[in-house]
Amino acid sequence: MNTNRSFHLSRRQVVRGLLATTAFGVTSKFGTGCSSSTGSQSSSGSTDKPIVMGFIYVGAKDDYGYNQSHAEGKAGVSKLTWVKSVEQANVPETTDVQEAMRNMIEQDGATVIFPTSFGYFDPHVLKLAQEYPEVQFVHCGGLYQEGKHPKNVGSYFGFIDEAEYLAGIVAAKASQSGKLGFIAAKPIPQVLRNINSFTLGARSVNPKVSTQVIFTGDWSLPVKEAEAANSMADQGVDVITCHVDSPKVIVETAEKRGIFTTGYHANQAVLAPKGYLTGAEWDWTNVYSKYAEMIRAGKTLMNGGIPHLVRGGFKEGFLKLSAYGTEVNDEAKKLADAAKAKFIDGSMVVYKGGLQDNTGKIVIPAGKDLKQQDSELEKMNWLVAGVVGKVGS
Amino acid sequence: MMFNSSRWRTTLEAISLPIAALLFSLVLFGIFCALAGANPFAVYASIYKAAFGNWRSFQNTLIRAAPLMLTALCTALPARLGLIIIGNEGALVVGGIGAVAAGLALQGAPPTLVQIGMALAGLICGGLWIGAVGALRHYRGVNETISSLLLNYIAIALLNHLVSGPMKDPTSLNKPSTYPIPDVDMLGKIPGTRVHYGLIYGLIACVIAYFLIQRTTFGFAARTAGGNIRAARIAGLPVGKLTMAICFLAGSCAGLAGMVEVAAVQGRANESLNANYGYSGILVAFIARHNPLAATLVAVLVGGILASGGILQRVHNLPDATVLVFQGLVFLVVMYSESLYGRLPIFKERSQVSGSPATATV
Numbered sequence: 132m133n134t135n136r137s138f139h140l141s142r143r144q145v146v147r148g149l150l151a152t153t154a155f156g157v158t159s160k161f162g163t164g165c166s167s168s169t170g171s172q173s174s175s176g177s178t179d180k181p182i183v184m185g186f187i188y189v190g191a192k193d194d195y196g197y198n199q200s201h202a203e204g205k206a207g208v209s210k211l212t213w214v215k216s217v218e219q220a221n222v223p224e225t226t227d228v229q230e231a232m233r234n235m236i237e238q239d240g241a242t243v244i245f246p247t248s249f250g251y252f253d254p255h256v257l258k259l260a261q262e263y264p265e266v267q268f269v270h271c272g273g274l275y276q277e278g279k280h281p282k283n284v285g286s287y288f289g290f291i292d293e294a295e296y297l298a299g300i301v302a303a304k305a306s307q308s309g310k311l312g313f314i315a316a317k318p319i320p321q322v323l324r325n326i327n328s329f330t331l332g333a334r335s336v337n338p339k340v341s342t343q344v345i346f347t348g349d350w351s352l353p354v355k356e357a358e359a360a361n362s363m364a365d366q367g368v369d370v371i372t373c374h375v376d377s378p379k380v381i382v383e384t385a386e387k388r389g390i391f392t393t394g395y396h397a398n399q400a401v402l403a404p405k406g407y408l409t410g411a412e413w414d415w416t417n418v419y420s421k422y423a424e425m426i427r428a429g430k431t432l433m434n435g436g437i438p439h440l441v442r443g444g445f446k447e448g449f450l451k452l453s454a455y456g457t458e459v460n461d462e463a464k465k466l467a468d469a470a471k472a473k474f475i476d477g478s479m480v481v482y483k484g485g486l487q488d489n490t491g492k493i494v495i496p497a498g499k500d501l502k503q504q505d506s507e508l509e510k511m512n513w514l515v516a517g518v519v520g521k522v523g524s
Numbered sequence: 525m526m527f528n529s530s531r532w533r534t535t536l537e538a539i540s541l542p543i544a545a546l547l548f549s550l551v552l553f554g555i556f557c558a559l560a561g562a563n564p565f566a567v568y569a570s571i572y573k574a575a576f577g578n579w580r581s582f583q584n585t586l587i588r589a590a591p592l593m594l595t596a597l598c599t600a601l602p603a604r605l606g607l608i609i610i611g612n613e614g615a616l617v618v619g620g621i622g623a624v625a626a627g628l629a630l631q632g633a634p635p636t637l638v639q640i641g642m643a644l645a646g647l648i649c650g651g652l653w654i655g656a657v658g659a660l661r662h663y664r665g666v667n668e669t670i671s672s673l674l675l676n677y678i679a680i681a682l683l684n685h686l687v688s689g690p691m692k693d694p695t696s697l698n699k700p701s702t703y704p705i706p707d708v709d710m711l712g713k714i715p716g717t718r719v720h721y722g723l724i725y726g727l728i729a730c731v732i733a734y735f736l737i738q739r740t741t742f743g744f745a746a747r748t749a750g751g752n753i754r755a756a757r758i759a760g761l762p763v764g765k766l767t768m769a770i771c772f773l774a775g776s777c778a779g780l781a782g783m784v785e786v787a788a789v790q791g792r793a794n795e796s797l798n799a800n801y802g803y804s805g806i807l808v809a810f811i812a813r814h815n816p817l818a819a820t821l822v823a824v825l826v827g828g829i830l831a832s833g834g835i836l837q838r839v840h841n842l843p844d845a846t847v848l849v850f851q852g853l854v855f856l857v858v859m860y861s862e863s864l865y866g867r868l869p870i871f872k873e874r875s876q877v878s879g880s881p882a883t884a885t886v
Contacts, residue, residue, distance in 0.1 A: 191844060219834050220844035224796035226789055230584045231834050237580065239838060250699050250796050254789075272698070317688070319698045348684065349795075510697065 181215040182242065182426055184208065184419070185235035187228060188220045189248035190351070196377035196396040201247045201271070203397065204415025214423050217241060224250035232259045236266055243426060245419070247271045252286075260284045267432050269422060275439045285432045287418060287441040289449030290503045292328035293474050294411030295372075296481055297452055297467045298393040299332025301408050302370040303340045304463035305391050306333075311342045312368035314359045314381055316350045318522045320511045322374045325395075325411075327515045328481055329372060334517050336466055343368055344520030350376040360384040370408070382407065391458065398453045409467070410453035417448040444503055445474040488513040489520075537871035542811065545861035546825075549853045556849060562840040574835040575828030586719045589820075589827030591616075593726030594781035595805025596812065596819040597733050598654065601774040602668070603814040604737050605767060606750035611657055611672030612778045613802025614679030615650040619779025620786045621683060622649030624793040625691070627705040627786070638709040642787050643780060650779015651772040653679065658771025662764045680798050687794050701794035711788040722784035726823070729777050733816035736773075746770055778802065804830070807851065811858045826851070
């Protein structure tokens, strides 16, 4: 029965097919021969050659979230005429990222690499740093430890909870019900700090508001995130914010339900023209440009010109706040701007002594204010009073 | 089937059809690239250069191929028994957890012993995981494809639970992980390369699997049961035992991949363990038509495709999903080419025209 439906190929057709295949093979080979080979060229320090910077992201460049914020930073720094930048997106935290870094160094001649995902650091960045001691690896995450990690490794991170504090102020002023919602990925210190600062900001202008927290369990679970946003809307929450890789789904869901959102990582205003109040954004363009300037001036991590650990908030130019939405009233703007000014002049203390968590326990002893740079805050494992939720999963 | 000299036309068919399919998918991919605004021939050249161009970039390909060989067996072996199992990712994750647990428990023992312990733990954990799928299939009649797929999610949830709870290293604050395995206990690189020993494990496992399936009575029994389960039962073959054994072996291969990922790359277990090697392994198994030896070559090919993902982004400014489009095209075209087996007259055996139908899938 097969023979009836089979293809009848004449000898001539076969010959033709073979010829076509060969021709294809030859041309693709031909292309290889012609392509210019960019060998490994190590250019360091000299000012007439461009500084080649490599950027690696764990997700897509247009995720409206963390990766987009870095890609925007890369696009920003590329505007400098003496910077040449290459980028690679969707690189998992496996040998993949090691190979990506290696290729950037060997094929593109990158002398500075910015691997932007937290999980790239150990073991991947550390391994490559040992292999290429003349290349600088600047990792986003603030994990560098003096004496333990190689000299050509640096680390940077921002206290984005400062921007969350301001978003909390705006959210509390916009909320009618006094119920705010926070959709978070995992109960790790970084995330808890954002939840706490958001809540403290909100309660600084209206002590009656509460923040309902839902942990989804992972960085990118769009279905769960949408469910969480919907269930919060059902419970009467009228401002939602989040800490997940991409706030896209949450912001869109909230807009559909007619409630407010504040963004995170990047600007999501286009996704919710009506309900987007403001958002905590990274200003990586500024951070990367500063690194580029330092490198151009001949400074490196190895010669001590560039500090190994760079961290900061509004004052150091790590953060920005999305432009206020149309629904934000002047009072809220004034309060938020005043708080921002205090962050910039350094007089703001978010975590004051005597702070209680949501079980009533005192988590910061009275009289002991914790400044933003305090390492104590990086071990946070509690939620402040006013947060409805638990750290334990 | 594949290396059978007496029926060279069938052999030729089995070799040339996949190659033709690959070439055709390259053409399709070229059209896609042209539509995306890149010169297809420059893209082909880049892919070749990034994947196979020189020894340095070929090592990149081999590094990516190593876990795929092992995870591919997790689908390829049960397929010979007529089971479609896609629980590779879950078995890999569970194998990785087992390997870490063993590595930490044996800490202080001679490194070789620790490594053997980790490998055994990976094999057993992964094996039991897919073994459970086999048991559900045989004793309760649960569809093995669905159950193995769902077990992936359970495995990932288990991993997340263990690394953020019972097995958590308290110093791993923002990326919950287990305690690290000491450097001395880690698997090294193959001398003279940057490829880790996982590649050797993969090659050995594939060769063993091939001989087991093609050259032993056990393999013959499995293939018979895969061809016609009722006939196998009537012939008195222990179908239940075969199912369990094959599923255990399949799972242990993926578990070993997890062990390699932990012991040669990550050094600890955390969410990075779940990096889609399992799903790519399914692709490899299907392209290789569930032949373990072919799987080694296909793994290298798919590794090469993955290795070229970076250059497509950096040189041609193509989106990061381009490499997935390529992978998807290859998969679809190869799947479609399956339907051509036995249809092309030039591959028909002249002596016994009716004797060479498309039974090569057995």
